[in-house]
Amino acid sequence: MSTRLKSGGRRIDRSRPVTFSFDGARLRGYRGDTLASALLANDRMLVGRSFKYHRPRGIVASGSEEPNALVGLEEGDLFEPNQRATTTELYDGLTARSQNRWPSLSMDFGAVTSRLSRVLPAGFYYKTFLRPRSFWKHVYEPLIRRSAGLGYAPNPEARDPDRYEHFYLHVDVLIVGGGIAGIQSALAAGRAGARVLLIEQSAHWGGRSPADHSGGKQSVNNIPVDKYVDECLAELGTMPHVQCRTRTMGAGVYDHGYVLAYERVGDHLPGEGALRHRLWKIRTGRIITATGAIERPIAFPGNDLPGVMLASAARDYLIDFGVSMGKHPLVLANNDSAYETAFLLQDQGVDVAAIVDARTGDAGGVAQEAVERGLRVIRGGGVSSVKGRRRVEGVTICDQRGAGTALEEISCDAIAMSGGWSPAVHLWSHSGGKLTWDARQFCFRPDVDNSARGADGAPYVIAAGAASGEMTLAAAVKDGHAAGLRAAAELGYNGAAQSEPVATRVEEAAIEPVWIMPSQAPVTLREKAFLDFQNDVKVSDVELAAREGFESVEHAKRYTTLGMATDQGKLSNINGIAILSDALGRPIPQTGTTTFRPPYTPISFGSIAGSQTGPRFLPIRRTPIQDWHEEQGAYFEPVGHWRRPYCYPRGDESHSDAVAREILQTRNHVGLLDASTLGKIVVKGPDAGRLLDMLYTGRMSTLKPGRCRYGLMCSENGFLMDDGVVARLDEETFLCHTTTGGADHIHAHMEDWLQTEWWDWKVYTANLTEQFAQIAVVGPKSREVLERLGGMNLGRDALPFMGWCEGMLAGISARIFRISFSGELSYEIAVAADQGIELWEKFLAAGQDFGISPYGTEALHVMRAEKGFIMIGDETDGTVIPQDLGLDWAIAKGKDDYIGKRAQMRSHMIDPDRWKLVGLETVDGSVLPEGAYAVASGKTSIGQRATQGRVTSSYHSPTLGRGIAMGLVLRGPERMGDELEFPGTDGQVYKARLVSPVFYNPEGTKQDA
């Protein structure tokens, strides 16, 4: 049983006990514990069930590489599944629940699948659930859905009350990893004068060294390792240009020195609504990945039973938390480092059953020390089976070189295993750093000559310490120091000469690779040796993949799901690669690794969104009159990031009733529209006319000051992209209106051509969209309303149709355009945005006895359709040219060139069979469905019904009391009066006649009043 020892535990504060709950049981721990250490202190080794077979799972590691101890934390709005107990800092009142088991952890129904493991090997789902086909929807899928998955998703109604944010930082040297190498790098770079940020994912500094060297055999500069770490940190704290942060994980390395770091600001603090995570967006000149190394498990039969743990984790729990993994543990290893676990346990009074060392080569100093301590060492031994159902109770020892013949039974309640160390090369690899196989230490390590390269082509990632394969204390310290100096020097920081720190050296006996234990294990044993504990992938599964032809490591990974669990293969990757290589008879470096991708460990979605959630999700744009629309209870529709009133329902009016009322009020008397969202771009200079002649299809250079002209803009590919009225303000100055959605884009388009093609033309542009509020006053009474405001002569001759003038209207400086999108007598008035609401309210007051009221975008759209005016985005879809829409008159015939002209000369563009604009009138007056196609006889080459037209806009017209529509039809204008059939999606077929698209006042007498 695992237990808390009477003393010890560097990180816990025994004066601050806390209570927490796990699966409903109330347990005790201390501040400083992780959930995992506290569970172990309470003899809770069994913490979950594996994904596929529901096998009992225990705590294996002590950090973010943990594959098994996944819990659901907290409840309600705070509930979060799949949290690692090893990285969850304990706080008073913490609530946790184990996952993937029913009804309980100890009695899990799903464990029955474990008995079926023979018929559920890797890839079984590719071969099963295929027939009968009909079973898929009603039997297989529901079954799989119920049994698949690990944690539970939070309730869809839950709302995260916590807050998240981002932070942008530029530094010279970013060091990831607060272990001995990282701290050394920070010191060297900081002393040289560079701006340094040192980040550490856990809550404490020093990494593995304080636990590994607590035995006191080694030191740096003659100071005990943990004291040395404290002194370094103290010195770093005195440097203003050096920043050190804990609880901050390097999540990913991207291009050009961009790095994301994930700071868990508030996870260790109970409560809600506070800042929880901060995502750092860092630009750095150099990155030092001092990310340490991860211990490998050993693949022996029964290695997945709770009680089997990494030897380094056992040391961590002992030294950092005062917890012993068992009363009678066994140490199993192929390298020297695991011996320290046995020594430290023994020093704390724990009875170590034995040290089983799979190696047969020369024993080193540690073996000697073990003997001197009276510990039993079995050389060349292996474990061929583990006794126990839900917890280790004993092992069977065999010869590692054999096939598993039992030599003896040893009783033990825990196994501390070490299969060697793999440098954590994730961040090194993210942006292209390559790896090389170290044939002496049996690991992949950074190929230091092939680092990721930055914008200047120079390598910008430097690996240091164990992360670079420099595993010993002396090597890590030296390497860290060199890395810090190098990073600073490459950026031009040299500083004063620095002395290199000196650490003690200890001779180590070589590691011997043990990829399968025992090395000649038959398949019955290989089926019990686990590689991936979370996804239940065994040695036999990887060998099966190799047999079935999945030879690429990327294929083998996906076929077996090895390394695809939430731990991203941190404990399983290398062992799996070795098994695959062995099965295919090729060397490990030839197999290579799978691609490492960010994030290093999962980060929350909240941190990715930062503060841009809820009301801050989109930059909603508001016109100067927006408040008024909202107070009136307008119903809004999105137009880009604007929210424009669609209609203003009164009382319990339906939307369609409101729209009809607004149209009739406007056509019969006067209405008001907020047109502030339309783009307004000033174009000025001696070449302004020349520019506009190129950008528009028409000739703007001949427009006279005081006049307006409707213009069309096409792309170089010939297609209509925007339209709007251009006003000539003076000899050199034009004001171009664009559609609401087009303002920013058309301004950019103008600048694009001016800057990159005609850069010697003298033209300046300015986007003044936001400077003006623009109000349309529309209807037979509109002139009267304006005249009531006073200040300007707006008679028919003073301001004719398509003219503009400026002056003081009701004391407000205004520019008035006499343009019409509705076909009525109509004015658009532009005033400074600050005065928009004032003018709006003046119009409302002046027109009261005419029943003046605002109308929204739907009334606007219906009225223009009644007049046959096209709308960008309805009649155009990126494939429509002006000639399709009967707008040939807007194309200046004498112009040599304009953007789109050449494209419109292509054979497909001048084809008489192009679909062209017509009006459509249903035979029965109903409303044609928008988007409906007119069918023709026969079928197309791919067997669909032939079509000869489609509906581009369709509305009910209250003015005419019937449905009206516009559409594009094959040779439409030549077939007036023809009747076509439009099948709807409701089974109905609509019959409509081709008519002129100008349904209302075709003579144009109203707008010219």
Place this chain on the structure above:
Amino acid sequence: MRKRQFDGGIARIEDVEGYGMVSLRVSAETALRRARPQRGQACWEGETTTLWMSPDELLFLCPRAEVAGLLRDLAQDLAGVHHLAADVSSARALFDVRGRNALEVMAKLMPIDLSPQKFSPGRVRRSRIGQVAAAIWMQQDGALRVICFRSVADYVWDLMVDAARPGTEVGAF
């Protein structure tokens, strides 16, 4: 627009009113009668702040009442010279952000280097705040000024106030 003020967190944020703005497009080589800031800088003359916006674009901020005069002066100075001067006094919102943590608050929102070593009085930078275009500069007294288009003033205000929530100091600068 009603004047807002936020002082409940780690920086003080408020609407600044009473300013007019004039946008001037004129070539970099054209001499101006008034002071012209260096690239990426602001300069002050009387009550007018001039911001460098691009090689051929300047933005003047002056008291509202002086806008008409400024436009007249520019028209006179640049008569016969190709230029564009526009009154943009209503087009933008102007904010003041000050306090010990002001730079950090803005560094939560803008992808630029706002460390005090790099961002000092007179420095102007156009970039974005959240998803919208914005410009930021440091006044002579160390306070920050921020401008964005008026239609997204509420959005930018919300982002800044959120970034200045109590207890969210970063401790990076």
Place this chain on the structure above:
Amino acid sequence: MLILNCPYCGESADETELAPGGEAHLRREGPESQDEAFESYLFHRSNPKGVHFERWRHAFGCGKWFIAARCTATLEVFGTYAAQTSCPPQEIVDKISERRPDRRGASGS
């Protein structure tokens, strides 16, 4: 996540401040052009795995268009320059030759 130096305002612009504009130094074909030349202007792009000359606009910044010489495979940036030119300036060409001596033709093609 690129970072490019804008030659106009001198700022190091994060990719999120920039709007991409495709291949640089295209020759505009007008109404006199043959179909093939026009098609090439509209649609054919070199799309190299290697040195590429591409247009970028400092959209959330000074608003100017500039050109970057960048390797599409390694993301190395050889330099950025003003867009008012029909071919890369000599110093960019020289830099590319220095960094990529094996590459044939350091001009904008």
